[in-house]
Each structure stands twice: as C-alpha cells, then as structure tokens.
Amino acid sequence: MDPLYDSLFDINRRGLLKGAGAGGLGLLGGPALGQLLAADSGGPTGVPHFAPKAKRVIYLFQEGAPSQLDTFDHKPGLAEFYDKDLPPSVRGSQRLTGMTSGQARLPVAPSIFDFTTHPNLQGGLPVSDLLRHTGEMAGEICVIKSMLTEQINHGPGVTFMQTGHQIPGRPSMGAWLSYGLGSANRDLPSFVVMISKGRGQMQALFSHLWGAGFLPGEHQGVQFRAGKNPVLFLNDPEGMRRSDRRKMLDMLAEINGRQAETNGDAEVIARIAQYEMAYRMQASVPELTDFSDEPEATLEMYGPDVRKPGSYAFNCLMARRMAERDVRFIQLYHRGWDHHNSVTRDLPLQCQDVDQPQAALLKDLKQRGLLDETLVVWGGEFGRTVYCQGNLSPKQYGRDHHPRCFSVWLAGGGIQPGISYGETCEFSYNIARDPVTAHDLHATVLHCLGIDHERLTYHSSGLDFKLTGVEAASPIAEILA
Secondary structure (H helix, E strand, C coil), rough: HHHHEEEEEEHHHHHHHHHCCCCCHHHCCCCHHHHHHHHCCCCCCCCCCCCCCCCCEEEEEEECCCCHCCCCCCHHHHHHHCEEEECCHCCCCCCCCCCCCCCCCCCCCCCCCCCECCHHHHHHHEEEHHHHHCCCCCCCCCEEEECCCCCHHHHHHHHHHCCCCCCCCCCCHHHHHHHCCCCCCCCCCCCCEEEEEECCHHHHHHHHHHCCCCCCHCCCCCCEECCCCCCCCCCCCCCCCHHHHHHHHHHHHHHHHHHHHHCCCCHHHHHHHHHHHHHHHHHHHHCCCCCHCCCCHHHHCCCCCCCCCCCHHHHHHHHHHHHCCCCEEEEEECCCCCCCCHHHHHHHHHHHHHHHHHHHHHHHHHHCCHHHHHHEEEEEEEEECCCCCCEEECCCCCCCCCCCEEEEEEEEEEEECCCCEEEECCCCCEEEEEEHHHHHHHHHHHCCCCCCCCCCCEEEECCEEECCCCCCCCCHHHHCE
C-alpha cells in the first residue's frame, strides 16, 4: 500500500481515541457525516441561556492605551499640582515600567485639553473636546472609569483584554461568541477583524488576538484587509470558472469527509466548513465592500476618510454594513495610542481619526434601529500615568503605561444609556469606587448576548475552560438595561 495513503487513512490508537472522544465521529457513516457537515457549526446546546438584549458585538479596540486623563476622566483639580511630584502615598507599591523607573522625579502633568460637559441621564458627562463628536453621543453611551488590569506591558495587556488570559493561545472573545451562538449569516464569517493605522507609536498586532485557540478552527476571526482584495486568495485564479470551483470543492469535501470518517479529526470538519464559507464569500464580500449604494449624506457623516479602504472611518462604515448582515462579532483595531513622548502632538491627531467615525457609527446604528440589538465596546489595554514621562513643559508631555485605572465605554443592546460607572482618585491613579476587571467586562458582554459566562465552557486538555477564567467575575449589574 502507498505510504502516503497509509498516513491519511490508517486508524491508529490516537485517532481512534480522538474519534471516540468526539462522540464517535470516527464511527459515523456517510449519511450521518453529511448531516453533521450540513448542520450549523455553532457550539453547545442550550445557548443562549436566557433572552438576549443584543444580537452582535462591535468592539472598537484602541491599541496602545488611550490616556483616560485626556479623554474621559476629567480632573480639573490637578492644575494646582502641576510639576509637583506624585505623592508617594498615591503611588504606594505600584511598580513602574523600565521607561520611567529611572526618572529622578515623577512630575504631575494635568491635561492641557479642554473638556465639555455633555448632557446625559446623570446630568452631564465631561468629555475632552478632542472627542467632540463622541461627546455629543453622551446620551447613548455608558462610560466605565474604573477599569483595571494587572498587565503593565502592551503584549500581555492586549492579549488579556482580547482573550481573558495574558499568555497567547486562548480563544478570543469573538471566537467564544462564534462557538457559543453560531453564525447568523451563512454567507459571511461570524467573526470579522479589521485593522487601521493611527498617528502615534504603533505596537504589533498578532493573529492570536483573534484566534480560536483550542476551539474548532472555524471560529477564529477572518481578517479583512485594505485594498482591492479585502480577503486574501478569495478570488479564483484567472481562467477558472465558477462551476469549476464548485466541482473542485465537492471533490475535496468528499476526500476530506472520508478522512474525517476515518480519524475523527474535528479540524477536518472545520476545514470543509471554511472552504464552503470562502466559496460563498466570493459573492458576498464584493457586495459588502461596495459603498455605491450608500447615500452621500451617510458617507459625509463618517468623515472625509470614509472612502479610503483600511481607514478607521471606512472600517466603521463596514462595521455597520456587517451589523446589518448579522455578522456576530465585528472587531476593529485602531493602532497608535502609545503616546510616551508627546501626548500634546499625537493625541489630537489620533482623536481626529476616530472621533467622527465612531460617533457616526452610533448615530447610523440608532437611526436604522440596530443600536438596541448591537453592543458597541470602546477601549484599550490599560491607561496612562498622571505623571510625565521624560521632561515636562507647559505645552508638551508624554505619559507611561498605567494599569491601575482606565476608561472604556459601551453603548447599545443590554446597556443603560447615558450613564457613567466607577470613579478614580483625584490623580486618576487609583480606583476610588466600583473596580471593574477585564473578566467583569467580558462577563457583561456575554450577559448582553444571553450567555451565562460560567456556563459557556469548552473541555480541553482535561480542563473546562471559559473566557472569564477561574478568578471571581460577574456582569456589572448597575450598567445593565
């Protein structure tokens, strides 16, 4: 017998045990396998666990850590502490990064930007004038000012916010939701990722941030890229007809199906599902990315960059179009918030990139009746220090990483609009009231989609894993609608 054939179709002990562990997949006959392949690739039965308020999530992740002091956590009283050292009693035992640990002083740097108090249900929300358009949506958003994390560097920090664990390899939040709820649109992925470049220092983003980890591979995020071909290798080679592609996939599915019957490998099933999804996306993606059907007034609402593929404005409009098409989890990354050297120079440019488009996204969702069923989340991996990194001058300062407190906001399905939650101390250095962990935030997102975070689990390597880990976590009851 041919050795290659042997390696593909021989049932060894490990393959047999794997098949038995997968519910006897390796012993299924052709008809049963066909039914399995035709079924929705969603995850456990009984999900959602209760009536959801939201059907989907749009996560606007601001990579690099926005300064809460210069955006949503207004501290006008800091003016009297300008250039004074941060009191040791405020810092306590908090460790510093290597970028400021060698500084002789930690001079307090109050924000130089003006804030406007925008009306909301609590009487008013101060928002930096750098985010004027976002501030005008204060009646729709809930700002959490008391987020905290133990991660002090970007890599672990971003990974923790996206996967619930600081070490790469765990499933991302989008993958968990795809696994738990399945797809609501058979022609588009349930989890889509888009990345835009900002104006400041940018950290690298890696695919493990939208990976499936130990979950079946079809639940990983599909990255849409800027340019003529948003999904790599989606187009057929020159000279191949649509009917030829269909015949090739049918033949490949038959071969892979036989292999799945033989060795019970769930990843083979995932591969077949991904091939079929790619085939359907060949028709659905060009229509999705064609803005010619958008009214001119809508395009103007998103700002001048909306026609530039890969810009934050373009991706925000894409997010709305995906929400209309029932994509389950839409992940936007905007890079460039790592403002160590010059908050005064780079932050205004960064806010200029995101302010109008994200406000337009909220308005657009609301006017189309989609905001009530779409949960929008905005925030980064940690915050920024009240003290200056490097030299302090009246018109220039930088800020270092600060995990002890930072701000995020949520809007839409399942969240009370027009409120703020939590408070920080007068230096925006420690949390004064209502701390919120990343696991609490994740539990809240899951709750809005009708999922009990304790019950959405996956058995791997002898353990039952969940997005919110083993630490105590719970949805933030006070902000739930």
